[in-house]
Amino acid sequence: MKYRTILLFGAPGSGKGTQGKILGTIPGFFHFACGDAFRNLRIEDPMGRIFIEHSSKGELVPDEATIQLWSRNIQASTVNGQFDLAHDTLVLDGIPRNVNQAKILQDTLDVKAVFFLSCADPSKMVERLQRRALRENRLDDANLDVIRRRLETYETETKPVLEFYGPAIVHTIDAAQPQLAVLRHILNTVATLK
C-alpha cells in the first residue's frame, strides 16, 4: 500500500517548515521534515557526521543516506503509533529533494498534490534564513556563502522535481504572502483532494 502524500516544495526560506508544522497538528496528517530528522541525529551517529559534512557546505546529503534516514524515521513513527499508514496523509517537507530521490520513492508514495511555495525575490528568502539562524540555532543559516550555495543547489538539483510530478498536481503559491494566506490556499486545495 502506497502512502497518501502531499509535498511541500520550495527554496530554503520559502516557509515549507512553518506550513508543515501547522498541517502536522491536524488530526489525520503526519508531518515529516527531512532537515529536522537530520538535525535530530546525534553527532556520534555516522549519519549525523555525513549530514554535517554536506549541510555545512550547502550541499545535499547523498541519496542513499537520505533514503535510509527517511525509512528509519517513518518505520519508527509507524511502530510508535504516530503515523497510521492506512488512514493518515503524509506531509513531506524537504524530501524528495532531487529527481533520483523522487524516483526511489515512486513505488512508496502516492503523491496527491505538490504545493510549490514560490518566491520571485531571493533576497526575501535570504532575509528569512538569516533571521532564523539565531532563533533556531542553525549554522547553515548563519553564513551568507552557505545560504547562496543552498539556493543554487535548490535551483539545479531540487527544482527539476516539479517537472517529475507534472503540472496536473503542482499548485503554485506565492510564498511572499502572509503565512495565513499560504495556509488558506493549501487547506482549500487539500479539502478538494480525493
Ligand code: ADP
Ligand atoms: P532548508 O530547506 O531551509 O535548506 P532543511 O532543514 O530542509 O532546510 O535542510 C537542511 C539541510 O539538510 C539541507 O541543506 C541538506 O544538506 C540536508 N537535507 C535535508 N533534506 C534532504 C534531502 N531530502 N536530501 C538531501 N539532503 C537533505
